[in-house]
Amino acid sequence: MRKQPHVLVIPYPAQGHVPPLLKLATKIAENGIEVTFVNTDLIAAKVMAAMPEESEGWSLIKFVSISDGIGQEEDRTDFYKTTNTMLRVMPGNLKDLIEKINQSSDNEQITCVIADILVVWAIELAQKMGIPIAAFVPYGPATLALSFHIKKLTEAGTLDMNGNATSDGLISISEESLPWKANELAWSFPFNKKTQKVLFGALCAVDQIVKISNWVLSNSFYELDSSSCDLVPSILPIGPLLASNNSRHLAGSFRPEDSTCLSWLDKQPIGSVIYVALGSTGTLNQQQFDELAIGLESLGQPFLWVVRSDLMTGLVARFPDGFEQRLGEKVLAHSSVACFISHCGWNSTLEGLSMGVPFLCWPYFVDQNQNKNYICEGWKIGLELIRDENGIVTRHEIQTKVTKLLSDEGIKGKALKLKDMARRSLVEGGSSFRNLERFIVEMTSS
Template sequence: MARQPHVIVIPHAAQGHVAPLMKLSLQIAAHGVKVTFVNTEFIHEKVMASLPAKVEEEKRLISLVSIPDGLEPEDDRQDFVKLTESILRVMPGNLRNLIENIKRSDVDEQIVCVIADMAAGWALEVANEMGIKRVAVLLSGPASMALALHVPQLIDAGIIDTDGTLIKDESIILSEDIPAWRSSDFSWSCSDPVMQKVLFVYVSTALKTFKFADQLLCNTFYELDSSVMKLIPKAIPIGPFLASNHIEAFAGNFCPEDSTCLSWLDKQPAGSVVYVALGSTTILNPQQVDELALGLELTGIPFLWVISSNLTNGSTAKFPEGFIDRVADLGKIVEWAPQEKVLAHPSVACFVSHCGWNSTLEGLTMGKPFLCWPYFADQFHNRSYICDVWKIGLAVDKDENGIITRNEMSTKIKTLISSDGIKANALQLKEVARKSVNEGGSSFKNFTSFIELIWH
């Protein structure tokens, strides 16, 4: 019998990165591979505190370990620049020590592969120096990776400058099957020039990571992104990554899931509920929270609204006067929801989403129409796919003050729910997604080949 292979998995320190990589890790572990999942100490504590009570089986499947990120406990980890600098300074050395300690504790222990998030490319450099096989995982929309790979040519051609700003006011087209990028659709576009520079540095880091990777696993499926896959060498689509495929208790959250929303959904009629979840990074100002709340009330349609403390920039959400009393029988508000289960629930009619890639794939796999409310990074381009290519959703538009008004919300939700065409497209895409991960499907085959590679 071949010795059990051991892989190290390293996500970037953010909710939208830890959760999908945890799902992938469970899938790998289910095939008899030993998995050590490495978070920063700060993130590790959050994950451990949010673990469901019934997680014993999973603990046996995966070792959850941590290494320091170099910041003090009281430091602000929302300071993207400071956190990034600290991670790059201390984590490569910490990872090397961890791998050496694992080898020392058991001479026969063979770490066969380091699997790292594209946004944690430093881990692949460490693996490269230690002579270990390297696999990168792309967790954003693959089109954003295709664009990143074209950045050197775009700079040479004088289309963008070295900070990623568009020089000529024209859209960028990579292929006729891929939506064009306007200047506001780049994954690094940002109204804050300092932040844009930092995000654009991530793009050049991605290019470096790409060179170090032997393979690039993508959270997508071939049928969804075949034209993009042609533009990304080494890309292997093995998605969608779903917890529901594997294990009931899933351990990738920073915040405990509020499962009372599932029993609440059980009491609602089929196809009647608007599910609102704008991700873990979106921040709304108080006026926008008010308009969103009043827009949901205005529809008169039952709603389930996820409001994390991030949405209101760390403070407790304040609602319009009397709102909570007025919607007591209409809506439910939770801090964090078991999103896959919610989206799979027959009561849910549509998904008001920030169009992060995980949420996009989860909604699409559950056959739900989208109302698109992108916030940053690849979310704007994902919206183009949802609305213009797959035709499974609508977008909200801001008014002249940059606000999405209550009337805009209410009108779009009603239009979306009553569109048979969008519903039909969503159900059709759901079937294709399901087929890809089922036995014999494109992602199933790719993933099986990947596991064989780890074992041999």
């Protein structure tokens, strides 16, 4: 008698990684497959606190958590230290969880592990336990293709053993794909070599992870970057996996979402609102905060600015004098959005292009710079905000680029074409629809 399929899903414990995997888990559960979603204790508490109570997704997926070994009083901002602690503690905790599940019932044994490709230890554990593996890629195909080719680039002398480019020229892994700038590699942290070492180590493992995984699931769609997809064997693009307003699809956000904006947005003309969201980790100093605030205000258009409580470096966000009264409500995305001032994280990039919204790009680190290059040079659906000699995006730069973007019909047209391309990939018969269907069939019959 064949076992009933039971999928264990393990995201990397960070804001940009949990939501797309939770969306995928929901899609799998909707096919009648049992799904257990594993977070760390801390992340689980954040996700649960932010979820709407009425969400139907609660009954579809079983949520469990394991300790990451980091005490409540310990500093979690030290990426190097926290990563090493997790590597020491979490494999054993996950193994105990899987064994506990497998021993509870013959019908509930884990038949597949879907793990974020950065959670290398979970994928290696599944291999040791003889469980089929799906590696999930939460970033774009270009970053996956680069990571997959690190060994070749190192052997060719293009990269040194620490992931640094050996020259200032462009780094190309194929004639068809967009080249990488030497100072914009996905693992580059020039001012924090410890963080670079950890991230480079995780990405170095990608080629091995791809080889030992039964499936490589990419949160993208083939038509968006076919040349990068073609560089990675066995890749199955199944995206875009977007946050949905449907309460059934659990968002996976670490912060409660503010939906009070909808009545305000309904009063704004379609395509009139400037939407500003700079991600879950990037920070601004007071000077940069002021420049952005005044630059937006001076445009004389409605705008929505997502201001996290920890957006400011070491400070509580403080608006220029009198600004809060002029601002009104801080709100989220809506169909009235005219353009998107974004940090170009992969989730935000997919959401923006799936909505047909042109971008103003404000990247910080990791894959965001290359996503910006694709947005501006590859797909031509946005413009880059350039920092001055002091590293500040000035109010004048914001005014100039917003005005230029909103008058560029070519960019708007290309953005709408990508929106249609993304939509077609997801509907029945589309490339991502077929790939997800193929994965579910193969996974349930293996």
